[in-house]
Every structure is written in C-alpha cells, then in structure tokens.
Amino acid sequence: MKKLLLCIFAVTFAAHASSGPKAPVTIRLHSPGNPNEGESFVRPVKVGFSREDFYIAKVPIISEKNIERIFLFQAADGTFGVTLALDTAGAQRIDEATSRERDAIILALVGHPGGQGRVASAMRVDRRINNGIVTIASGLTEVEKLALQARYPTIGKEREFREMQKEARAEKKRLAKANAAAAKQNRSNQ
DSSP states (O other), rough: OOOEEEEEEEEOOOOOOOOOOSOOOEEEOBBBOOOOGGGGTTTEEOOTOSSEEEEEEESSSOOGGGGGEEEEETTTSEEEEEEEEEOOHHHHHHHHHHHTTTOOEEEEEETTTTTTEEEEEEEEEOOOOOSSSSEEEEEEEEHHHHHHHSSSTTTOOOHHHHHHHHEEEEHHHHHHHHHEOOOOOOOOHO
C-alpha cells in the first residue's frame, strides 16, 4: 500500500471534554474556497494558525458517508488520529481534489450531525492521493474515537468488528456517565 501522500500540518484545538455526543460523529474534508463566490458556496472558519478567517467550500470533498474502514491511533499531542479507507466515490473525489488543489490546505472538520463541525486538522496537499487512503494525523477526542470505532470496521480487523463495536459503545456510555457525574458534582460544588 502506498504511503499517505499528504504532508500534514496538524492544527489541534482543545478537546471538548464535557459531555459526550448523543449522535454519531461526522468527518468531512473541505477544500479552500474563494470568498468572492458568496456565502451560498463558501463559509469562513477559524483556523489556529491564522487570525483571519479561512474560507472553505461548503460542499465537502468527502464525508463520513464515503468511509468504509478506519485505523485509529494516538497522536503525539494526546488526541487521536485516524486513517480512512474510502469507498470508490470518495477515492475518486479525493484523487480529483488532490490533483486540482496542489499546495492548498484542506481542512478536516469533525462534528456531529446538524452542527457546523470544528477544525480538527489542517493538511497541505503535496501529492496526489490516488489510492483512497487519507490520514488525519490528530485532533480527534476520546468520544469521537469511540463513536468512529462503533460505526466503522478497523482496517485489518474487519472480522472482529461486531465485538469491537459492542466494546466501543459500552466505553462510550461509561465515559458519558462519568462526564455527567463530574458535571453534576461541579454544579453542586458551586
């Protein structure tokens, strides 16, 4: 398998460790947008390395619907990263985008259905990705990691997916209960 062909500049924001999400996690890669195209086609987002707004296309290059399998790992900064194996449509879209957007910054937005998402990572495109494998080097929280484990098989461990899915859901519930108890304790102490 070819190595990932993106030079990654991880931009990690503080993990929102309060309460766990009640809906599945969304992961979307967005290409840069031109503010002159208007708010129907682009939107501004804040990125940690810039004080100015960074404009992205509203339509993502790929979304969680294009993910077939994942591989999660601990990043050096304490957050989690993920390698995504895309379906045929997602592989074609990332191939086209990385061919067209050379030297551009692609943003990985992570969130929950109905929300705008937060910037988890920024990646500079240095080569074409034509194998359908994309890595987000960091920026995922523990809750997001568990939501991904519950939804997608792990690359190389597809047969064990059902058992891993049950374990991830149980850990996600345990984490949500612990966060709720901590929040309740904080309210009673105030």
